[in-house]
Amino acid sequence: MDTSNLMNNKKLTTKQYVVIASMLFGLFFGAGNLIFPLHLGQLAGGHFALATVGFLVTAVVLPLLAVLAIAVTHSEGVYDIGKPLGAWFALTFMILIHATIGPLFGTPRTATVPFTVGVAPLLSKNMQHTGLLVFSALFFLAAFLFSYKETRIKDAVGRMLNPLFLTLLAVLFFIAFLHPMGNALHQVATPDYTHAAFMNGFLQGYNTMDALAGLAFGVTVVTAVRSLGLKKNSQVAAVTARAGVFATSAIGVVYILLIVLGSTSLGKFKVSLDGGVAFNQIVTRYLGAAGHAFLAVMLTLTCLTTAIGLVAAFAQDFHKHFPKVSYTAWLAFMSFASFCTANFGLDTIIQWSTPMLMFLYPFSMVLILLSVTSPLFKRDGVVYAFVVAFTTVPALMDMVGAFPPVVSASAFGKAVVGLEHTYLPFSTMGLGWLVPALVGLVLGLGVHFVKEHRNATVAAPEKQALSND
Template identity: 40%
Template sequence: MKQTLSLSQYILVGSMLFGMFFGAGNLIFPVHLGQEAGANVVPANIGFMLTAIGLPFLGIIAMGVSRSKGLFDLAGRINTTYAHFITILLYLSIGPAFALPRTAAVSFEIGFASHLDSSLQTVCLAAFTVIFFLLALFFALKPGKIIIWIGKFLNPLFLIFLAVLIIAAFINPMGAPSAMPVQSAYQQEALTKGIIEGYNTMDALASLAFGIIVIHTLSDLGLKNPKDIALGTLKAGIVVLVLMGIIYSSLSYIGATSLGQLALSANGGIALADISTYYFGSFGHILLAGTVTVACLKTAIGLITACSTTFSELYPHTLSYKSYVYLITFVSFLISNVGLTSIIYLAIPILMLLYPLAITLILLAFIDAVCGYHRYIYLCTTVFTLLAAIGDMLGALPFGLNEIAAISSIIEIYRNTLPFFDIGMGWIVPAVIGIALGTVLTFITRK
């Protein structure tokens, strides 16, 4: 018998999905994309939404249809060593290496950076991050009703303010996007550049890490069959897909129009703060800063808790949950002090390595659901994708590291060998070859 949920239950799950995927960090990337894309904002935004919205929900559905118990279980179908590798790297990326430090850095950039002299930025950032992570540490050690309170009251306040800002920008735009300059990265390949920018949200990675939460929620509500769970996730996600699409499109539009009155910013946090001040003055900036900071704090508490729980359960003979909380919080504090722009630059190479592996793992889960499990397809696809993704990672190294002679020589080999390498998608053809080779090997071994 086919199972289904009521409309209110789908809205409940949809709200949970939105809360999981849309944080304050998701605000800064579409704004900055709009500023850089200028007149090419439409194709850039379409590409951004493909990876920032489409992939996360495919990841959630893939976890549902794969019948796996989580990321480690799904990746374990390739190899146990690989399962440890991608689980650790993925959780470090959405945790203390990038996403967690970014929560504090975004809060500081939006709330305080624009009001401080450049000579005070370093000291004030350190003081702010100390307070921010001490609060996160306190609640991660003893999580209580504060997270629920923030989710029920401050997130809606944040979304209301965002809606007011978007409406104000549409009623009184700073300029016309079609008249805005286009930065070099968006002049030729705006769509593919937008796709790469969507990696920065890290939501596709998070979907593999937290997809099991959605599965359990739907199961508790009465859905047991994997097909029903996948369909239920899709239905619950439709409203969220539309809502996030509207928000991303609006923010990228605002970013593009802002160039009519504001200069190109170093990152989206600075741009959003300047745009808010332009429309609402100091009061609007203070309100935005407060809601963003608290939203980021909630996200930080959740990430510290999730990462600490995962590592303490995956490796029970290493550190306790509390020890992981202290360690992850301290590392996040240190990295947050390099600044938001540097965190974004440092994250890009790792994301260029992780995203192809995450995308192919999602694809393999769907192939598994349709055709059954075939280890050679999993193995060949992943090996070929990994080898190619290493090249994409080297090509994206920041601060001139990709111009070092030895690294540059390796990059040149990739460039001359792999199609689409120059647009950051050199992994696509190897992944297809891996699937084809795995299929052939499966056929031969069975015969």
């Protein structure tokens, strides 16, 4: 019997699809995904519907497009997404993405957020530093152990940790919507959301960083799908895309419920400083003294699933491109580096890492959109080159404007930001790269189709000569 043919024709069961989708949900859904939409609901008040639509565009559609970009291009990670621009660009882009959402910012935040919101309030002030040290050490040790075997990540996240988190979240939703604190439609919106609810919701969605994470998680998802016995690239791509649709749709439903919950909370509370404070107030109101422990467990679980995905994706990609260092060694390095960075504190991490995020986000956006639409122009590197080249200057300007005041408030920083706001449309909304990227796209497509037409013209006489022979 030809077992290889059976393997190529293998189809996943519904249960296997659910596990992959659950894993992808868990990788995406961290503490930020829990607290940002809750805070958005408080800010938007009765205007929550428009704000929700804007938020879903950047927090759900863009991450879904990142997963689809992996599927459409049959990529196995963030490196392959940048490959049409050459190996040097792809490697540099991969390193910058993993460094930023890895040990420099994203991964340490998975430990500092649950500690700051869920654990720190339980400790005295003189125990805060020691508490963070112990908590982050145990947290990243757990992330390392769960990620140690690549083929077991889908089971650890998809079958165990994420279902447990979703169960706790479902309990909270059940209690909260059974006894609402107010009518969401009747709550007063903050001034920014009274007149621009959609755009402010749209910009809030960037905070999840899931578009960047979607690219980085590509290697982890593809590895998990292949571990189920699928070998053909087309099959892996189809499963990845379908699981991505399931996972991001479920995330979208959770976002909607969280936003409505945040809006209804205005019936009892004022707008909080951030979603962490709001969540603490809500769970304490419904669950009393046990609410704080409940919140700490929820945040730790959802952050741990994301941390597992981030450390594993880092180790998988780096081992693939620097194979002399083992997957386990890269995993240990990533976990230890994230532990060290986490102990600088959440505020310091955000302050110095935001500029790199502002620099990388425009490139990620254009590469995701180019990858999804690449079959239309045969993934021609010329199109990629024009778009990325025209995106570079606005991305650098965004980075300068996002630096701490020592740079952004300097004469140089003010000049750069002033120049961007004067000449680049939508730059005040963080979208200064949009128009230049579109100009690059038009030029790139023009060059591509002219080249295609020229090649077709040259090839026509040759085909005619062959047919005459």
